[in-house]
């Protein structure tokens with residue numbers, strides 16, 4: 002069982018490869034050069050009292066508790082601030098030191114409430130421990146004098162409270178916010194006795210710049226900053242190490258429990274993706290797992306107009322299996338399909354695609370990556386030979402110039418953003434390409450060198466212009482290209498990209514970015530020692546999404562920025578397991594490991610393993626399934642953990658497709674929007690309720706461990722297995738590790754992966770095989786996966802979605818820190834305090850022209866649909882561009898997004914929709930209908946339409 006509390010070595014580990022030997026309390030100790038005396042002692046098992054030091058922060062040296070004696074030195078140096086030297090002789094425990102430490106502790110305790118027995122930190126308080134460690138038995142100074150004991154508690158943050166009466170002003174919280182999170186929200190206000198910790202300008206935590214990452218709470222050695230869940234329920238008594246279920250950073254967490262109740266989620270110090278850091282979602286927003294809206298009983302109905310009928314698992318699974326077989330008998334094998342979930346584990350995803358291919362007998366399987374990163378798969382596979390990012394996250398610590406294009410890491414990948422900001426504060430240069438002024442453009446101690454504020458839909462023009470400058474100004478890495486890339490493709494590309502039509506000047510009209518800025522940015526990137534590219538859905542979700550990805554790959558190849566730490570092309574993948582769901586064969590044309598279904602050799606591997614013949618024709622993608630349903634030839638679908646009615650574009654079209662089907666099977670945590678069209682509802686399980694693995698954006702396979710029992714009784718993989726059995730297929734895994742063994746047997750990039758090895762190594766980045774038995778942090782070292790890198794031609798073809806007099810603005814969409822995707826989870830947590838509805842960001846100039854003021858209700862209309870939401874006036878967006886998030890079904894931004902999609906992968910063009918915005922006090926028709934439908938579903942009285950809207 003994992004340790005509840007990890008060892009705190011006091012100061013960070015040194016990475017120096019040289020070693021130093023010293024003596025501590027008579028013990029000979031060998032440590033890396035640069036290690037502090039405190040850490041050297043701790044590593045040798047000798048504890049030195051400390052309060053201001055912790056190993057996630059640089060030493061500070063304020064508390065003077067960690068003093069030691071060093072032979073040949075005068076006085077009592079602070080061990081946290083003294084670096085080891087060869088032959089040093091250190092004593093940590095002498096009568097003089099004891100006296101000194103007791104004196105310091107006495108002063109601390111004289112201004113600290115003596116309420117240990119009733120304190121929330123009792124049993125897990127460093128102050129309490131140190132008092133015991135130094136042998137403090139009495140406090141000579143009474144509480145009559147000036148003290149802070151009555152200071153007012155700040156309970157404004159929904160997840161943690163701040164009790165200044167318990168604060169020892171050690172500054173660990175301030176330093177955690179600065180060094181780890183990079184938000185700089187806290188300061189020590191006042192001097193001497195009057196020093197107090199202050200959030201922003203002595204605001205409450207809620208009103209301050211704090212983003213609730215929890216780093217300060219984690220760092221606090223007392224009960225001053227404390228999780229409210231611990232205050233309410235008491236200290237945890239056991240821990241389970243697992244992986245966050247939200248985003249593609251894949252942070253490792255300790256789920257800390259009492260009995261079967263989760264008390265808190267604490268970021269795991271040895272987590273390879275997050276190194277002990279977290280964001281508000283993973284750290285605090287897990288309450289949805291026990292929300293009363295969870296559906297825990299299977300339900301069925303014959304028609305979608307019938308009320309749901311709760312049944313047991315056997316009846317629900319039997320009903321679903323019978324309907325699938327009836328439909329296949331009547332309409333043919335191809336009339337059914339499945340959608341895998343990027344929220345579920347690799348093992349669960351593998352099973353759903355296996356169910357489709359081996360049990361349904363079709364390749365009609367797709368995943369939500371269709372609507373986000375499918376262009377990444379296509380683009381990186383075409384150029385490099387594999388469909389994944391090239392680096393690990395730690396690589397950013399060696400980057401000299403960073404391009405962030407079409408990504409908003411501080412909101413969407415916050416823990417990685419903190420790591421990136423740390424590197425930027427150390428001096429790395431930054432180029433941001435985004436229509437919107439995202440936080441990274443200017444954030445404390447970080448200022449982008451260039452903000453290329455391009456018009457939505459012109460990524461390819463911008464990337465081509467950057468490449469044009471590199472080629473025409475002779476900034477290429479010719480040696481890299483000659484050695485590592487296909488020469489014929491390169492020559493063609495070079496001729497193409499050097500054409501005047503690709504110059505920054507020629508592209509300026511399309512992109513709106515001044516040519517000089519583009520030239521400066523291109524020179525900066527090309528002349529960087531290490532140039533790293535990070536991109537997100539702002540690149541992929543376009544009609545030329547795949548082209549833009551290939552353009553970025555061309556840029557990196559042309560400048561030799563591949564195959565070593567600090568460089569690369571890195572998709573910041575959205576959901577916790579979107580990388581994994583793609584790896585596991587969720588696309589209709591590919592088996593696990595991105596191998597085409599038409600490949601006889603590959604197919605025979607699975608035919609042998611699964612014991613039957615498999616279809617060699619690619620199946621239907623999600624949009625094709627919907628179209629086929631409307632055409633009357635596609636009749637049944639099994640959707641695990643995805644709400645396509647909210648997440649996919651042109652909602653009206655999706656609704657028409659779903660309502661044309663005869664059997665829609667939904668497996669989810671909540672009665673989601675798509676479930677309105679379902680005939681079978683199977684309760685899903687949260688990440689806390691099952692074993693398995695997630696694969697994050699750096700190809701890192703992390704273990705997910707069951708902390709509590711599934712609320713509905715079955716983990717998602719068990720439900721898929723039961724469905725397969727009911728359909729007559731012998732599927733009988735007793736644990737997800739057996740599914741991983743099957744993945745390893747059938748998939749070359751996973752050959753060396755097993756649960757046993759994951760337990761041993763903590764995590765593994767694929768490929769993991771005989772050649773790379775412990776995984777691959779950096780891809781394409783020495784040669785590309787496809788052999789030679791391939792430059793691809795990337796002509797800029799403007800999207801057909803154009804502005805017009807009727808639709809003069811361009812809408813683009815994105816995410817916000819506190820909410821997640823369709824919001825099904827985060828909307829059911831206190832995160833609503835930060836973002837309770839989707840807002841429309843509009844530039845002051847555009848707002849004034851339309852008579853719109855902040856907070857006004859506005860209608861946004863596109864060629865497809867209309868929705869109403871409230872306006873936020875901001876110059877974060879340029880004139881001509883409006884922006885919204887898509888977290889709330891009440892506003893459903895995708896009502897207005899169009900059917901345009903990426904030419905190669907059908908990934909929808911979410912990021913460009915021509916719209917008009919106008920004042921509109923009334924809701925759109927569909928919103929009124931939605932409220933009414935919601936009211937009926939929830940069984941609320943007729944007058945409570947407001948309640949229907951707010952109950953989620």
Ligand code: SF4
Pocket residue numbers: 167168169170171172173174175198220221222223225226
């Ligand atoms: S709040 Fe905690 S971490 Fe911050 S100064 Fe006070 S005791 Fe130290």
Ligand code: SF4
Pocket residue numbers: 174177178182184185186187210211212213214215216217218
């Ligand atoms: S929660 Fe995070 S952002 Fe907020 S004050 Fe603490 S460290 Fe800073």
Ligand code: SF4
Pocket residue numbers: 245246247248249250251252275279280281282283284414415416417
């Ligand atoms: S950054 Fe992503 S993975 Fe990490 S805690 Fe936040 S949501 Fe979870």
Ligand code: FES
Pocket residue numbers: 050051052053054061062063064065066067068079080081082
């Ligand atoms: S722990 Fe070294 S001075 Fe505080």
